[in-house]
Amino acid sequence: MKKYSFFIAVCIFFLFTILIVGYLYLQPEPKDMSYPTFVAQLEKGQVKEIIIKNDTFLEVKMKDHSLYQVPNPQSESMKEYFLLNGATVKNNKVNENLIIQILFMTGILGIGFFSYKKVMSKDKIQLIDVNNQKEKNKSICSFDHIAGNEEAKHMVKDIIDFIKDPDKYAKLGAKMPRGILLYGPPGTGKTLMAKAIAGESNVPFYAVSGSDFVQMYVGVGASRIRQLFKRAKKSQKAVIFIDEIDAIGKKRSPGLDQGNDERDQTLNALLTEMSGFHDNEGIVVIAATNRLDTLDEALLRPGRFDRLIEIGLPDINARHRILKLYLENKPMEKDIDLDKLARETVCFSGAMLENLVNEAAILAANQNSIKIQQKHLDQAFYHIIAGNEKKDRSSINQEDLSITAYHESGHALATKLLLPENKISKVTIIPSTRGYGGFNINIPKDRLYKTKQYILNDIKVLLAGRAAEELIFGSENITTGASNDIEKASQQIKEYIMKFGMDGELGLFNNDAANLNADSILLEKCRSYMKNLYKEVKHLLNTNIDLLHRITKELIAKETLNEEDIQILCEK
């Protein structure tokens, strides 16, 4: 589209240039005429027009259309004299003005043309923002660019085969999925997977985002969808990718947003287009969402998005591979411990790991290092988790520092005692720019499930900060520093009871799922759990109070403790 409009613009430009040049130069050459002959002709009434060319010449047009060049007498009264004899007189400036006017008009027309094209094509640019030659190129994205996600790769192998040779499937009467839905947390590579499917099948990739359709006039979204499919069909085989499909395919909640015509129309257009393919067309629609639970069931019916593929957070092996993938083409020190980094980056998505490597590279450059070192990766890791260390710490008073130190040591000690399989990667009382007074980085083991015991201990670890404060400074002096812990603990206890049905007395009933409001029994239950767990962890810290003092003292002295430091302190 861009190329095409550029071509038209060039054509128009040349056309105008030719016209102007033609106007200027293709006029007949004027012949010379002496001034007396001219005067004689003028007085005979033969002269039609006189153009004062410059100080030397006049251009004279006769009534018979012949053109002459006459010396300019440069007299003040010549103009009136010419006019008296019935000739029109023009100043050459008029001519210049004409050229300027033409140029000006060309400019305006050019600008107008370009803006018109831009407005007209804006829709299309947004609609198919990756439909350029580069994206169409097969080598742009392949499975090699995706580390991990092996199950997902396996699940789309037949789709790729189908796109390559749809007839093979049609002949056997096999109905291939028209739509694939990739779901999972943000940054796990759903877009990457869709691109890789297109890349592996060597077909163009057309992408839109559901959020582009939000807040549009009725009918615009639907027409965009139709345009998108029309374009894809032109290339015969293609992958159409709709990111954030939840923006147009959200469940309709009864009573609420009823009559959202625009969204419904867009969704209907999509479903209609999808049912309009023939079985031997190699077009596949891939949609992605972070919120599978909010999707309208109509989208998931057979013939629509009926193949669901989860793209989950990477496990330790996948993290290792992703880190390696992004470090591979960067200069790095040989002794970098990727195993350690992969172990520590629990809950990191692929996008976060990529970001981690990039941050480390930036840090290395900032520190004028020619290679990425372990310390850069460590710094980047903490940076991503907790933000920057606050550089100016002179304003923190001793009392606050001491409270923070006991609070953090409380968390660390409780982790050591209650969740020994977790790794305390860092405890610090260096405040971060994100507003933490200090923090603990506690890395759980990669596990598929959490046990009941684990959840309870995890909540105790969360409460241990406040418990340590109370133990040391008294119940009147507890601080606001535990708000985040309390929030997380409350969330966990609610899930423990409701979501996971782990409370012996309340059993397996989930109020939320049954659309019942939380009743007072449930509330009481949560409070009583919290009270007991808090009491237990306070008692635990009290029985290990010497250790708590030791860790705190060391923490105040060093500001930051790592796994080994704490291990040594605990073994003393």
Ligand SMILES: Nc1ncnc2c1ncn2[C@@H]1O[C@H](COP(=O)(O)OP(=O)(O)OP(=O)(O)O)[C@@H](O)[C@H]1O
């Ligand atoms: N498994 C992976 N292997 C390699 N790179 C990955 C992987 N997962 C994510 N990435 C990197 O993270 C970036 C973001 O991923 P992508 O946009 O595909 O995620 P997404 O799941 O579509 O996210 P969102 O839901 O936020 O749109 C990718 O461009 C890629 O560089």
Ligand SMILES: [Zn+2]
């Ligand atoms: Zn805390």
